[in-house]
Amino acid sequence: MIRFLSPGFAWALAVPAVILVLYLLRRRFLPQQVPSVFLWRKSIRDYAANRPFQRLMKNLLLPLQILAALALALALMHPAIPGGAAGQTILIFDVSGSMQTQTAGRTRLDTAKEEALKLVRTLPTGEEITILTAGKEPERLALSVDREEAEQTIASITCGKDGADTDKALSLADAIARNTDKDTGTNVVIYSDDLRRSRISFRSEAFALTIVNCGAGEENRSVYSLEAENGQAFARIANFGEACRVSLTCEADGVLCDARETEIPAGETAGVSFSIPETAKVVRVSLREKDALAADNAAETPVKRAANRKAAVTSDSLFLESALKVRPELTVMRTEESALSSTEADLYILGISPMIITRKLPEEGYDPEAKTFGPFSWEEETTAVTGSPAVGLMDTPLTKGLTMKNVFFRCIRPTTGGKTAVSLDGKPVIAYTEGTVMLGFDLHDSNLPLKYDFPVLIQNILDWLLPEETAGETDAVAPMALTESDVRTVAPNDEPEELMERNAQGRELTGILLAVFLFLLLAEMGVSRNVG
Structure with missing residues (x-):
């Protein structure tokens, strides 16, 4: 059974009827000079009733035009055979x-x-x-x-x-x-x-x-990360297009409180900070310029309320201590591995390669020579990295807002256990469990600490292991995933x-009907030329 994919064009079926009516109504006379019409009157009366139909019988153009109009009407309705x-x-x-x-x-x-x-x-x-x-x-x-x-x-x-x-x-x-x-x-x-x-x-x-x-x-810009605490909000803007200048507004609890403009190079990201009221509960940052994807032009976040915390660190790393300052309420204490059992802290940062960040020490204590920690284990020797292997980002709480663009490693210590957050050529370099995060490389063997991604990574780790309290229940909507904003x-x-x-x-018959229409159109043109 034939089905019509565009039945809304059924009105075109009336065109053949219109053509027929026009033929019936058209009057066509050939002027002739005669001595008298007296004897023709009776013949004209007898012929008048049948004359329209006799005209149709003798006119070849009419059926060609009706068939062509019918073929075009059916083609517009897109008939198909299932x-x-x-x-x-x-x-x-x-x-x-x-x-x-x-x-x-x-x-x-x-x-x-x-x-x-x-x-x-x-x-x-x-x-x-x-x-x-x-x-x-x-x-x-x-x-x-x-x-x-x-x-x-x-x-x-x-x-x-x-x-x-x-x-x-x-x-x-x-x-x-x-x-x-x-x-x-x-x-x-x-x-x-x-x-x-x-x-x-x-x-x-x-x-x-x-x-x-x-x-x-399409080109696109997005607000892909937003944090707010202690009277400040910090947003990250990604530019998936040519270099541009963007305008941003910041609202606290629905009231405009700040506005900024910033330049973003092509294909890069930029950070923008805003001042917010100390009593704010929810912050919203929006791009004013319209683009192809409106859904990622704004982000909301609840304002965090800091509580004093302590982090015990056994390694000596200026990169790490500087990054930990993203949480002002976190006090960093340096300690020796031998003194860990008597050190009370909310967070423990152990070793260098691998670096273990955990909320709780094992009951049997921490032994750096064991090459294991909870579900994690690692190799004794590091693995040199050659070439430019691909950095893989999993969709995890630790990778929120990360790009890992132009991040390189000189050597890594592959780990097993936990869930992979970041991999290098398929080998896990950052893995995590509910209470522990493992960095399978020495910070000094990578340029990651020199990139913006590093404080974002540390912030994500701290949010995962030491979540901050928010200013009550909110309906804030998280930003769109960064991978979804690249729509180029x-x-x-x-x-x-x-x-x-x-x-x-099913096969559509539209093409066949259009071919029939063109054939009839050419035939009509030929007949018209001969009649003329």
């Missing part, structure tokens, strides 16, 4: 923050929905359609629904601010595909913006995968895998 046997189609929508990027007033998600609706309308009758979203966690919005319900579900999809875990969504799709009673196969289509097949680690033989990337690359590129659509055979999927 495929044969019904099976299962799973649609996965990337709902990460970058899908809110606008181009010419339309978001990437809007484009993804439009592409998905076109596909849904060509699916065979009886096709089971499942709709999933890929965000921080996958979500199933509809399971084995028909076309009408699928269209309604697609229209209701919205984006968040987090990234998209495509592998988790594909794992859920795999479970659904293996659970179906359809024997005609399953096709999975992912609608994203910068997804490449090479980035997908999950593989399955239960379905055929197609990737559809939507939108266009959109990946090309990968070549789809071979679809299941039953998807000799």
Whole structure:
């Protein structure tokens, strides 16, 4: 059965009727000079009733024009023939923050929905359609629904601010595909913006995968980090575009309290500080200039209330002690490893390579020669770093606001245990557990302490191990993930895998009808030339 993908153009079917009416109403006489019309009057009366239809029979232009108008009207309605046997189609929508990027007033998600609706309308009758979203966690919005319900579900999809875990969504799709009673196969289509097949680690033989990337690359600026305490707020601004000057406003509890301007080089970041009232509870920093992604132009944070803390440090590092000053309430005490058991502190910073930062010492005490600490262990010898290996950032509390751009290491001491936060060529160099953070390198063997990332890293570690109290309950919304703000590129659509055979999927007839229209138009022009 033929289906029309754009039924709103059905009004064009009235054009052939208009042409017919114009032919019936048109009067066409050839002037002739005769001696008398007396004998013609009776013949004219008999002929008058049948004359319009006789004119139509003799005019070849009329049927050509009607057929051409009909072909064009049907082409505008985008007719399509659905495929044969019904099976299962799973649609996965990337709902990460970058899908809110606008181009010419339309978001990437809007484009993804439009592409998905076109596909849904060509699916065979009886096709089971499942709709999933890929965000921080996958979500199933509809399971084995028909076309009408699928269209309604697609229209209701919205984006968040987090990234998209495509592998988790594909794992859920795999479970659904293996659970179906359809024997005609399953096709999975992912609608994203910068997804490449090479980035997908999950593989399955239960379905055929197609990737559809939507939108266009755009420049963008974002407020990606915000901290507030002790009458000060500090924001970090990222510039994913050409060098520019930006204006920022700072609000405390909804009231404007400060404004700043700053220059940001192309592809770099900049820090901006603001003065806030001592009694402020929630601070909001916003970019005044509009760009392609409005969702990352503002960030909110609760104001922290400091409590006096102590940190016991066994190593002698000016870099570390300087970075610890990001928490003014933290008092640094130098101590010897042999005196740790009698030292009371809220935080212990042990060793140099690796450096252990922990809230609590083991009951059996700290032994630097053991090469273990809790769940962590490390090698006795360091590993030299050659070349420029890739620095990998996991999505963790420790890496919030980090870029690790142009950070190098001379040597590292790979560790095992805990969760990896930062890796170097796949080897963990920063790992953590609930109460301990491990730095698998000597600070003097890296240029990290000279980068802005270092105080941000220390701040994140302290926030993780020694969280500060906030000024009561707030509804502050966290900034968008920095990776979602870089919307300068959109990946090309990968070549789809071979679809299941039953998807000799519906074929659109628009091209055929346009060809028929052009043929009839040329034929009409030829006939008109001959008649003339």
